[in-house]
Amino acid sequence: MRGNAQGLTKRQLLPATTVSRSRELRQNAGEPERQLWRALRETLPNAKFRRQVPIGPYHVDFCSHAARLIIEIEGDDHATKQGSDASRTCFLEHEGYDVIRFANADVMQNLDGVVTAIGARVAHMQKGRP
Template sequence: MLSASDAAFKVAKRERRSGNLPEVLIWRELRKRPGGFKFRRQHPIGSFVLDFACLERRLGIEIDGTAHDRGDRPERDKRRDDELKRRGFRVLRIPARDVLVDLDAAIRGIVAACDDQSPLHHQPLAGGPPPRSGEVF
């Protein structure tokens, strides 16, 4: 089960109300379920809040502005990504400027990352074991 801290829920709620232009543009497209994938916006996991998440594929999407290139942010982002990886999530980082330059390419990249990630639940194999009694009429 995925859990989050109370502080993460509060941050997620506040962030859903705001949003910078690249995140707003991405969300406008992700709401259309590209590739058939469902996405969540400002999704809390543990003490972190992902910009976007595809829970079915355990993929977190972060839209990074220029602040992520300065100071200790690269190290903090790496520690954050490592913790999310331990929780079973892969993190895709997209520079905000890439979203502004070519939104369609960013969406294609997200869908491709979802396609590359194994689904959380697999469909039963054809010819697998028969259903248990009571499951078929």
């Protein structure tokens, strides 16, 4: 049986505003997110990353369900939200995802290095899978 006792999937159980919120976040993405999105699509197309994916109560910046990998791009304000980031990461890891974080500055100044690190993590996560 797919889904819960009523046959509803996690996606169907999301609040009605989730899809519009995801769309809004994609349309208002910052420059680091836009650059990383382009790089991921060009460099790692088989990882099939999606952006602004709702998982539980959170929207994650980038997610590859196949690799069970989440990428978060952190702005300057994340330094003051380490407690909430820790609980968010705990929830996402409990859902079976590996979470890696990069600062905006890392993406803007060293995009190739960030993509290389992500590619290595994708390869590691998919290792042993057919």
